[in-house]
Amino acid sequence: MANKVGRPTKYNPDYCNLLIEHLTNGFSYQSFAAICAVDIDTLYQWEKDHPDFSEAKRRAMPYARLFWEKEGMKGMQGKTRAFNSTVWVFTMKNRFKWHDNVVIESPPAEKAKDSEIEKLSRQLADLKAIAINDPAL
Numbered sequence: 001m002a003n004k005v006g007r008p009t010k011y012n013p014d015y016c017n018l019l020i021e022h023l024t025n026g027f028s029y030q031s032f033a034a035i036c037a038v039d040i041d042t043l044y045q046w047e048k049d050h051p052d053f054s055e056a057k058r059r060a061m062p063y064a065r066l067f068w069e070k071e072g073m074k075g076m077q078g079k080t081r082a083f084n085s086t087v088w089v090f091t092m093k094n095r096f097k098w099h100d101n102v103v104i105e106s107p108p109a110e111k112a113k114d115s116e117i118e119k120l121s122r123q124l125a126d127l128k129a130i131a132i133n134d135p136a137l
Helices: 015-024 032-036 040-049 051-076 085-096 114-133
Strands: none
Touching: 015 032, 032 040, 040 051, 051 085, 085 114
């Protein structure tokens, strides 16, 4: 049997429930690395190596979003003292990829009035007549 090279993993199956609790309380996935005293890259490696950990993250991420959406609702309803809507919006944009919906509307094309078209047609006809009758042109 081949010996594994490198340090033994710090992974513990109990981390699955801890991760769910961590995210449910509104904390980020990345900050869970500090709870486990590992680098963020280690968390990503655990996702690859441990399907139970990856599944725990997949199930818990919506709860992190739910936490922050509830905070926003409480703030908008005046239930949170000194709610900072700007900070909340930036949190949602950065953590949950919210974005502003930008609708670009072009102004309606103006329809030329018949009288303007007739005036331009007469001017063009006059210029043509001048050009035809003037040998210098």
